[in-house]
Amino acid sequence: EVELLxxxxxxxxxxxxxxxxxxxxxxxxxxxxMTWVRQAPGKGLEWVSSVSSGSVSKYYADSVKGRFxxxxxxxxxxxxxxxxxxRVEDTAIYYCxxxxxxxxxxxxxxxxxGTLVTVSx
Amino acid sequence: xxxxxxSPSSLSASVGDRVTITCRAxxxxxxxxxxxxxxxxxVPKLLxxxxxxxxxxxxxxxxxxxFGTDFTLTISSLQxxxxxxxxxxxxxxxxxxxxxxxxxxIK
Numbered sequence: 001e002v003e004l005l006x007x008x009x010x011x012x013x014x015x016x017x018x019x020x021x022x023x024x025x026x027x028x029x030x031x032x033x034m035t036w037v038r039q040a041p042g043k044g045l046e047w048v049s050s051v052s053s054g055s056v057s058k059y060y061a062d063s064v065k066g067r068f069x070x071x072x073x074x075x076x077x078x079x080x081x082x083x084x085x086x087r088v089e090d091t092a093i094y095y096c097x098x099x100x101x102x103x104x105x106x107x108x109x110x111x112x113x114g115t116l117v118t119v120s121x
Numbered sequence: 122x123x124x125x126x127x128s129p130s131s132l133s134a135s136v137g138d139r140v141t142i143t144c145r146a147x148x149x150x151x152x153x154x155x156x157x158x159x160x161x162x163x164v165p166k167l168l169x170x171x172x173x174x175x176x177x178x179x180x181x182x183x184x185x186x187x188f189g190t191d192f193t194l195t196i197s198s199l200q201x202x203x204x205x206x207x208x209x210x211x212x213x214x215x216x217x218x219x220x221x222x223x224x225x226x227i228k
Contacts, residue, residue, distance in 0.1 A: 045165060045208055047217040059215045095164065106212050107155035111164045
């Protein structure tokens with residue numbers, strides 16, 4: 001069974017940084033692209049970033065480009081999201097999602113429980 | 122960037138009713154469309170991909186159709202456990218945009 005466990009969320013001041021983690025199990029992590037999706041309180045889903053299976057390709061939403069960096073360590077079955085220059089509008093639950101295929105531009109067939117990031121002074 | 126819209130934004134229907142949700146892309150996306158269900162307080166769940174392929178384990182009362190720019194998600198007989206917000210998502214290219222969602226509840 002696929003399991004995705006996010007961690008690293010918390011309260012941070014505007015302009016601060018945070019690193020999110022997603023530990024995967026139940027599938028061959030290195031064979032699949034992975035994605036971060038966020039959901040602001042009471043709002044809809046917003047795609048944030050995707051990374052291909054071998055980290056060759058990385059994609060970002062315009063809203064986070066230049067501030068967020070996605071990475072992965074296939075030896076540790078772990079996905080990361082480094083978030084810098086955080087803004088109040090980055091406040092959201094951040095979900096890690098297994099992405100069908102290895103390329104990164106596809107749909108998401110398994111989701112983690114999410115980790116809450118709150119940006120506030 | 123391609124914009125995704127959904128209609129209606131919310132609906133209320135009776136148990137057993139046929140429910141149809143529409144998703145429209147601002148440009149052609151072939152059949153590169155998925156539908157997700159998010160129950161209150163829960164994680165999103167994949168229902169349909171490639172516009173009409175039912176994900177394994179999803180009840181057969183859910184179906185999807187469409188190609189190009191116009192897509193539909195149909196629940197053939199609404200059940201109480203179908204109360205949720207439904208999102209479409211395009212994946213022909215980045216950005217991997219979601220629609221704004223359609224909230225479904227029981228009348």
